[in-house]
Amino acid sequence: MKGKILLSLGLVLLFLFSTIDAEAQRRNKYRKRKNKNKSISRYHGGAVGGKFRPYSFLSGNVNALNYYGDLAPVNKAASTDISFTQPGFGVNVGYKFSPYASVRAGFNYGRLKGDDISSDPAETQAYPRYLRNLSFRNDIKEFHMGFEIFLLPNYGGPNIRPPFNVYLFVGGAVFHHEPKGLVPDMDYTTGGTEVAPSAGEWVKLRKLGTEGQFLDGSDVKKYSPFQLSIPLAIGATFRLPGPFDVGLELGYRYLFTDYVDDVSTNYVPFDQFDDPLARIMSDRSAEPVAAWSGIDRSGVKIASSTMSDGVEYYSSVDLGGGRDDTGEGIRGNSKDNDMMFMTTLKLIWIVGKTGSSAKFR
Incomplete structure (x- = not known):
């Protein structure tokens, strides 16, 4: 019991x-x-309330570059030839340190291109540029660093990112550039009867001093292949499944140089050049075809003059701002620096644990 x-x-x-x-x-x-x-209940603009958790991210970019400068179709700040858009690529690494902001650093590579043949000879503003017939290409290697400021905050961390966000990017950059020109087959500055040095090759224009940078007594300063710029951009991000976002960014680069295209100041009289290649690449107005496209320019009127060295030199009539009796004249506009525009499509990888998230509402 x-x-x-x-x-x-x-x-x-x-x-x-x-x-x-x-x-x-x-x-x-x-x-x-x-x-x-x-x-x-504390939902704010696409992010669930709670303690903010910082996170890192990486991205791979596909870029498209456009050039604005002295070799644009017309003399306007926003003038460019869309057909000269050139491809590029880049990588970024960043750290989101607050609900509203991230710090980002990255590298971009791409090519710029400009050609006076894109100027319409029928337009008054464009005609002098068409006569000038200068062209270039320039490979840009850029390292940048700056801040992304987001419109919508992310209070919770990587696993509850907003499905869509907009941001502004501002920072600083250093880039390396080296403008090059395609040498014509003949020396048309002396009549086109002699083969040009390095004919058919792409040569570095900076080292030639096409505006007299290496001449004794010249007041035109040499320019460095390393330059600074201020990148400004607006972008949007879209959340993908898993730890990925896709982004689109439209970026403007304010450059601290006017020599991305190797054109800025005045022509140098032909007889002052010691290097015949520098003379040829400084004035291409007498060439019968455009260097890159091969478009016929035989209708351009050519004039000749005998200079102090006893040689007869040729250039187009009414060239650019016009050469005076000494052979000088306006080659470019030194008052405005060159500009660059970069369109970027990027795939962003959120580094670290992203886990499950609250459903979007």
Whole structure:
């Protein structure tokens, strides 16, 4: 009998303990659900409230570059030839340190291109540029660093990123450039009867000093292949499944140089050049075809003059701003620096654990 009583008491105590444990679990689940509902009630612009968790990210970019400068179709700040858009690529690494901002650094590579043949000879503003017939290409290697400022905050961290966001990017950059020109087959500055040095090759224009940078007594300063710029951009990001976003960025580069195209100041009289290749690449107005496209220019009127060295030199009539009796004249506009525009499509990888997220509403 005593054993049965003890067994019954044990069963009762086991039942009581089980009931108490079940009630505790029920209350714990209710408390978690209540906290989750409170968290969701603090929803802000696509991000669930809570403690912000910083995270890092990497991206790979496909870029498109456009050039604005002295060799644009017309003399306007926004003038460019879309057909000269050149491809590029880049990589970025960044750290989102607040709900509203990230710091980002990256490298971009791409090519710029400009050609006076894109100027319409039928337009008054464009005609002098068409006569000038200069062209270039320039491979840009850029390292930049700056801040992304987002329109919508992300309070919770990487796993509850907004499905869509807009940001502004501002920073600083250093880039390496080296403008090059395609040498014509003949020396048309002396009439086109002699083969040009390095004919058919792409040569570095900076090292030639096409505006007299290496001449004794010249007031035109040499320019460095390393330059600074200020990148400004607006971008948008779209969340993809898993730890990925896709982004589109439209970026403008304010450059601190006017020599991305190797054109800025005035022509140098032909007889002052010691290097015949520098003379040929400084004035290409007498060439019968455009260097890159091969478009016929035989209708351009050519004039000749004998200079102090006794040589007869040729250039187009009414060239650019016109050469005066000494052979000088306006080659470019030194008052405005060159500009660059970069369109970027990027795939962004969120580094670290992203986990499950609250459903978008």
